[in-house]
Amino acid sequence: xxxxxxxxLVDDLHRPGRLLAARxxxxxxxxxxxxxxxxxxxxxxxxxxxxHRELHExxxxxxxxxxxxxxxxxxxxxxxxxxxxxxxxxxxLAGDPAPLQxxxxxxxxxxxxxxxxxxxxxxxxxxxxxxxxxxxxxxAR
Numbered sequence: 001x002x003x004x005x006x007x008x009l010v011d012d013l014h015r016p017g018r019l020l021a022a023r024x025x026x027x028x029x030x031x032x033x034x035x036x037x038x039x040x041x042x043x044x045x046x047x048x049x050x051x052h053r054e055l056h057e058x059x060x061x062x063x064x065x066x067x068x069x070x071x072x073x074x075x076x077x078x079x080x081x082x083x084x085x086x087x088x089x090x091x092x093l094a095g096d097p098a099p100l101q102x103x104x105x106x107x108x109x110x111x112x113x114x115x116x117x118x119x120x121x122x123x124x125x126x127x128x129x130x131x132x133x134x135x136x137x138x139x140a141r
Contacts, residue, residue: 001082006036018111022099023103024104037054038054064093066090115127
């Protein structure tokens with residue numbers, strides 16, 4: 001299995017209201033679809049360190065890591081083939097996100113509209129789970 005890390009970059013770690021989506025520009029097979037920013041973990045690199053590195057390279061930002069969004073495969077999310085992804089809730093500490101590598105557009109999606117873009121297939125169940133986790137509980141009548 002090859003490990004990928006992803007950031008659920010939100011405006012607030014405790015009460016997420018907006019989620020950052022990144023539209024792929026490469027490779028051609030993925031171009032035009034949306035994903036959570038992140039990337040592959042290099043040999044000998046801790047997943048958390050890889051996430052910080054990837055977000056700096058791809059978006060030019062520094063983030064605070066929150067809790068992990070636990071997936072169904074040993075805590076990770078299957079992406080197809082031999083790829084699995086671990087995802088953390090994150091929030092900005094420094095920088096304005098910009099599409100520096102592998103993306104041509106970034107979009108902040110409001111809670112309730114997180115599924116409004118065409119996500120890569122592996123991200124669809126993950127985004128659905130994150131939206132359920134972030135939604136406020138129903139109010140008692």
